[in-house]
Amino acid sequence: MQNWLLQRAYLTPERQALQFEGRTYTWYTLVEQAKRRAGQLITAGITPHSRIALLSPNSDELVITIYAGMLLQCELVMCNCRLSATEIQAQLQDAEVTQVIATSEQQHKVASNVILLEEVQQKEVRIVDMATEWQEQNTLSIMYTSGTTGSPKGVRQTYGNHLSSALSASLNVGMSPEDVWLCTMPLFHVSGFSILMRAVIYGNEVLLYERFDTAEVVHQIITGKATHMSVVAYTLAQILTQLEQQNLDVPPSFKLMLAGGGTIPERYLLRAQQANIRIAQTYGMTETCSQTATLPPQDALRKLGSTGKPLFFNAMRIEGTTEPFIQGEICVKGPHVTPAYIGKFATRNTMQDGWLHTGDIGYFDDEGYLYVVDRRADLIISGGENIYPAEIEQVLLGHAMVLEAGVCGIEDERWGSVPAAFIVVTTSYRQEEVEAYCKAHLASYKCPKHWFVVSQLPRNASNKIMRHQLRELLT
Structure with missing residues (x-):
């Protein structure tokens, strides 16, 4: 395939490509900046085709560095800025990266081989011979996602995976070159990164923000600047509330909100309908480069709970059945599916008979619409973030005061769900010490928000914790 960036700058050089904090770039200027950054990365010691990690919040400089890495055909390990130093270091070791490019605020999370992004920006620009063609089977990005046991897995995402995902989404959403995608999703998540990839392929503009800001998002929508946006239930609710409180009208220029991270409540859909906002609910995962299935806006209320x-x-199919309404494991096949994991999971076969077994439970109705019953059994979805109980339990058990630990999700009005810890403790137990220990080893959103000291945990005959029974203890 043609080098996407060189091709985009050649085809539509004057078209708007990116806006961040008042700074704007056309496709020509953005790609020229990426070329310069590629030369600076070479000066900083980055080797073409090497595996490097990026640790930075959303910014135009991060976008330029991502595109520069693509021009050098590096494999980009996108690190989650919200993780603790312990979590980051474990992923860097597993990925065996040669260098880490981090902002000064994130530098403390990296033990070695770190290059400050701010210093790269001041480096000498070397001339780099850019490949005019890319191989679709080559790895573009690597993102980590926890498995059902809580062990992070490094997911390979190839150029072909991203291309297939972008084309499928375009056929579904109906993007046009004049569209502007408002991006508040972190670029280290596939939801945010895929927006950048689609932008290159579609040639549309990305209106980028470091983080979600309700007032700013609403302003960009009602003034007609933004046409599309990706949301989760929490951010959608914030937008709807502000629109309602200020009695604001959403113009027809705003075309669609793509909603992921769990089912959108009916009351949100009704409010969105009143606000003239079309919602397309999706099902996807890191292993599928974002969307696999999508529910059209016109079916949102007719097919409540479905992801289309x-x-x-x-x-897609349900393992073990072809009948409607029969639950089973959701299996996925297509050119958007990762070819393999890396690191300690590299030998794990991602495909069985050509199908990716997702670990999610769901069913199809009699019209072929997918319903996801349970996201990886014990998964907690908090504000769109995936949290796995086993990972938290492992950290809790690392503290001397905790003898046993079980974690489940508890419904939360603001975040949808938050982690709750059930622990068996020693007589010297002090909760503040255990909480501080968690904060040092886990991202803040993973730390338990509710604590319950119990005499024993519910276990089965194999002594495995039955997490679904933890919720019953609350009553």
Whole structure:
């Protein structure tokens, strides 16, 4: 395939490409900046085709560095800025990266081989011979996602995976070159990173923010600047509340909100309908480069709880059945599916008979619409973030005061769900010490928000914790 960035700058050099904190870039200027950054990365010691990690919040400089890495055909390990130093270091070791490019605020999370992004920006620019063609089977990005046991897995995402995902989404959403995608999703998540990839392929503009800001998002929507946006239930609720409180009208220029991270409540859909906002609910995962299935806005209320049908290039089935309304494991196939994991999971076969077994439980109705019953059994979805109980339990058990630990999700009005810890403790137990220990080893959103000291945990005959029974203890 043609080098996407060189091709985009050649085809539409004067078209707007990116806006961040008042700074704007056309596709020509953005790609020229990426070329310069590629030369600076070479000066900083980055080797073409090497595996490097990026640790930075959203910014135009991060976008330029991502595109520069693509021009050098590096494999980009996108690190989650919200993780603790312990979590980051474990992923860097597993990925065996050669260098880490981090901002000064994130530098303390990296033990070695770190290059400050601010210093890279001041480096000498070397001339780099840019490849005019890319191989679709080559790895573009690597993102870590926890498995059902809580162990992080490094997911390879190839150029072909991203291309297939972008084309499927375009056929589904109906993007045009004049569209502007408002991005508040972190670029280290596939939801945010895929927006950048689609922008290159579609040639549309990205209106980028470091973090979600309700007032700013609403302003960009009602003034007609933004046409599309990706949200989770929490951010959608914030937007709707401000629109209602200020009695603001959403113009027809705003076309669609793509909603992921869990089912959108009916009351939100009704409010969105009143506000003239079209919602398309999606099902996807890191292993599928974002969307696999999407529910059209016109079906949002008719098919409550559904995530729609597979996108054009994709196929889905329920393991063990072809009958409607029978639950089973959701399996996915298509050119958007990762070819393999890296690191300690590299030998794990991602495909069985050509199908990715997601670990999620769901069913199809009699019209072929997918319903996800349970996201990886014990998964906690908090504000769109995936949290796995086993990972938190492992940290808790690392403290001397905790003898046993079980974690489950508790419904939360603001975040949808938050972690709750059930622990068996020693007589010297002090909660403030255990909480401080968690904060040092876990991202803040993973730390338990509710604590319950119990005499024993519910276990089965194999002594495995039955997490679904933890919720029953609350009553």
